[in-house]
Amino acid sequence: MKLDILYEDKYLIACIKPCGVPAQGDKTNDLDMVSLVRDHIFDNNDSDEEPYVAVIHRLDKPVGGIMLFAKDKDTAAKLSDMLQDNEIVKYYQAVITGELPDDFGTFEDYLLTDSKTGTTRVVPKGTKGAKIAKLSYELLDEFETDDGPLSYVLVELLTGRHHQIRCQMASHGAPIWGDQRYNPAFSKAKDQAKKGKNMKGGSGHAPGKKGRNASDKAGIGLYFSRMEFDHPVTNEHIVLKAEPEGKAFQAIELEEDFD
Template sequence: MKLDVLYEDNHILVVVKPPNVLSQEDSTGDADMLTLCKEYVKEKYSKPGNVYIGLVHRLDRPVGGVMVFARTSKAASRLSEEIRSRSLKKGYLAVLRGCPEKRNARLEDYLVKDSKKNQVSVVKEGEEGAKKALLSYGVEGEADGLCLVRIELETGRPHQIRVQFASRGCPLYGDQRYGARVNTAGEQIALWSYHISFMHPTLKERMDFFAYPPKEYPWSMFDIESVKVNNHGTL
């Protein structure tokens, strides 16, 4: 698999993850981005032995889009701190079944994950294991009973975007887990990491990278590339 590289230097590697590729290796033995990045650097720069690549964030397997990897432990540490402090911004595009009542809003929920079932649920604040989930969204278009939303993720909870919209009656197109009543088996989930913004770990300059989803249904129903962000991810 050829790696789609948006940017690289001695400290970071910014790439586009295809849908249905793992972020890191699991028990399936299927292709994963961390291994692909290591192989890319090892081959391009003729690196002997093991190559260091730091995984600082993940995308769910069915989700595609832009990711940043660290090429040094210093970069990994600084990028991880940006994630903790929420200065690293991540923008997503999603196609929903139906449309939210408000065209722009901030969603706040408390989520609990059942690790055995790999299922996340919305629960009341204070319930054991509940973690706060925050995101902001703006509606970018409507067509054919579908709705395109632009999302700024404030917290990175498992399945967060999928669960928060499904709980409001607007599951993501193609999401079998949280929208089985309206989605058909075999449909590709329409969730894409299209923007990432962070301070370069050594240059101390803010960097923005964009990657847009493929021009196929349901993305093809909308003018995807007209979607922009302001002030590094804020809606």
């Protein structure tokens, strides 16, 4: 698979992670972004040493969009500090199946991740191990489809927690399209598909839920589409943009730009 590179210099590289491709190597042994970036750097360098590649931020496997990597430890440390200090602006585009309370808003919750199940939930403030999570959103458009109403939303991620956007949006009644972990409509379809596979001659498709059993490769309705930051070495102001891909975004008419 060829890398779709948005920006590259001797300090860092930004590229597109397709839906369904893991950010790093996992138990599936699928081709991952770190390996792709490392191979790209190796093929374009004169050195025979294995290149240094640091992941600055992660994207869930079914989420596509911009990924940023550092090529040396000093740049990695600077970018990580910038991320912690909210000096890197992060915008996602989302397709949701619920309704938002307002056209504009901010969600502030406390999230707790279950290490055994890999899922995150909203918990009361003061819960042991919980971390504060913040995001802001803007409703861009609404659509009627055969499967029901959809909303097209721009999300600014203000903190970076595990499954943050997916968990927070679902907890506020606006789950992400195709999300089998946090959207009840899709998780039900997933369960039905599993039952179908266990039945003799079962196809594995959920009856009456065509298009609702989204796979990792098809992606969910969430895409990291814009990133802004000042280069940690050159101080150049960098703006990275990516057009959303995946089944959810094919069902709606995308806005032209978000400047």
